[in-house]
Amino acid sequence: MSENGLASRRGKVLTTDTMNPSVKKVEYAVRGPIVQRAVEIENELKKGAKKPFSEVIKANIGDAHAMGQQPVTFFRQVLALCSYPELLNSPLFPEDVKSRAGRILQSCGGGSIGETLQFCVRQDVAQYIKQRDGGIPCNPDNIYLSTGASDAIVTILKLLVCGEGRTCTGAMIPIPQYPLYSAALAELGAVQINYYLDEENCWSLNIGELRRALVDARKHCNPRVLCIINPGNPTGQVQSRKCIEDVIRFAAEENLFLMADEVYQDNVYADGCHFHSFKKVLFEMGPQYSNTVELASFHSTSKCYMGECGFRGGYMEVVNMDSDVKAQLTKLVSVRLCPPVPGQALMDLVVNPPKPGEPSHATFMKERTATLRSLAERAKLTEQILNTVPGIHCNPVQGAMYSFPQITIPERAVQEAKEKGQAPDMFYCMKLLDETGICVVPGSGFGQKEGTYHFRMTILPPTDKLKILLQKVKEFHMGFTEQFS
Numbered sequence: 001m002s003e004n005g006l007a008s009r010r011g012k013v014l015t016t017d018t019m020n021p022s023v024k025k026v027e028y029a030v031r032g033p034i035v036q037r038a039v040e041i042e043n044e045l046k047k048g049a050k051k052p053f054s055e056v057i058k059a060n061i062g063d064a065h066a067m068g069q070q071p072v073t074f075f076r077q078v079l080a081l082c083s084y085p086e087l088l089n090s091p092l093f094p095e096d097v098k099s100r101a102g103r104i105l106q107s108c109g110g111g112s113i114g115e116t117l118q119f120c121v122r123q124d125v126a127q128y129i130k131q132r133d134g135g136i137p138c139n140p141d142n143i144y145l146s147t148g149a150s151d152a153i154v155t156i157l158k159l160l161v162c163g164e165g166r167t168c169t170g171a172m173i174p175i176p177q178y179p180l181y182s183a184a185l186a187e188l189g190a191v192q193i194n195y196y197l198d199e200e201n202c203w204s205l206n207i208g209e210l211r212r213a214l215v216d217a218r219k220h221c222n223p224r225v226l227c228i229i230n231p232g233n234p235t236g237q238v239q240s241r242k243c244i245e246d247v248i249r250f251a252a253e254e255n256l257f258l259m260a261d262e263v264y265q266d267n268v269y270a271d272g273c274h275f276h277s278f279k280k281v282l283f284e285m286g287p288q289y290s291n292t293v294e295l296a297s298f299h300s301t302s303k304c305y306m307g308e309c310g311f312r313g314g315y316m317e318v319v320n321m322d323s324d325v326k327a328q329l330t331k332l333v334s335v336r337l338c339p340p341v342p343g344q345a346l347m348d349l350v351v352n353p354p355k356p357g358e359p360s361h362a363t364f365m366k367e368r369t370a371t372l373r374s375l376a377e378r379a380k381l382t383e384q385i386l387n388t389v390p391g392i393h394c395n396p397v398q399g400a401m402y403s404f405p406q407i408t409i410p411e412r413a414v415q416e417a418k419e420k421g422q423a424p425d426m427f428y429c430m431k432l433l434d435e436t437g438i439c440v441v442p443g444s445g446f447g448q449k450e451g452t453y454h455f456r457m458t459i460l461p462p463t464d465k466l467k468i469l470l471q472k473v474k475e476f477h478m479g480f481t482e483q484f485s
Contacts, residue, residue, distance in 0.1 A: 022189050079346060136279065149314040245285060
């Protein structure tokens, strides 16, 4: 038989029928069909297509630098010197920049950023956490560096998932949620347990709702882990200290492993709101909790005032993890080798920035403060303008980088969406994109109470562009409502 004939008889080894079925269950709305359509429109505009707009405004993801936020000078200067150590004696760079770059390079195997780093970064992360949490000790051996927070979150979920049927691990996640969680659980074959945030009370977390979700889930799986996102993505809420205490008590009573996603910890804008780390609250509640409740908390270089998504730097701290399991965790992260060294170096700079009196401190503080102040202004602006639109309600954006407004969709539009095989808010967002060039993500990609519709948009566009975006959304919604009423 000829080679061509043999190949035609054999067929493909890997097809959608023979691939891992769990992968096919994975969905990630943030870069789903709406973004694919946005890319198509961008290409059409480049080829001269006539549209009622001149550009696509991608308000779908929290990529700060892609939306115009400027990098922090100190971070980029140090990283530049790490990449080009022959410039360490250059008079163009402040002494603290050269000193910091030299320290990082000395900590790298072979004195090059192309070699492994880790230990000095873990020490600095531990010192940062201790200082952040008012002196509560942090052991560098409990710190694991990661390729962004997402990688660490998936790693912990891997450790937790086991069993089948009613013994299969269930993970409690907030709804609305960041789709990383639902995607990871689908890929790992775990059971997703939804608990709903209270939209009427600014997306607060209600212990009664946690208990309802847990009791229902125990009928068909084994709930073992409770995931919290604070400040919230996509909802922008900042949980109160009392709420965090209640969650810790709940986890202790129900023997749940706590995962605290705290990557937006510097992004707090609303008056009266403050970030409280789960680690700090846990230890301040006393040994009854601090000696028993298992906790993994996560941070990243991608958000806050840094916005350095591309460097993929992050860490997690584990607390009260069984020593044998911790050995397995170390093995698991070792198998995957180290995260990118430039990301590790950047993480080190985030947790160990210029100190008062050092040459770069004034510029660093000016840039940091200006970025966070501008985000706070844009958070307020987004809430104010959206709430002037009949049929849109937007809770205060207390923190993080997004708003998640509820939208009223006329019944005629709901029916037309169903005829097209689309979720009503996907139908809405597609029309918004096609008519205005604004790319937002439908709420159905994050989860929402049945019968309600939302979209998530980032507050990251520069203020002048954000005002244009919000005005276009206002005009579109009013036209959409009139068209389908």
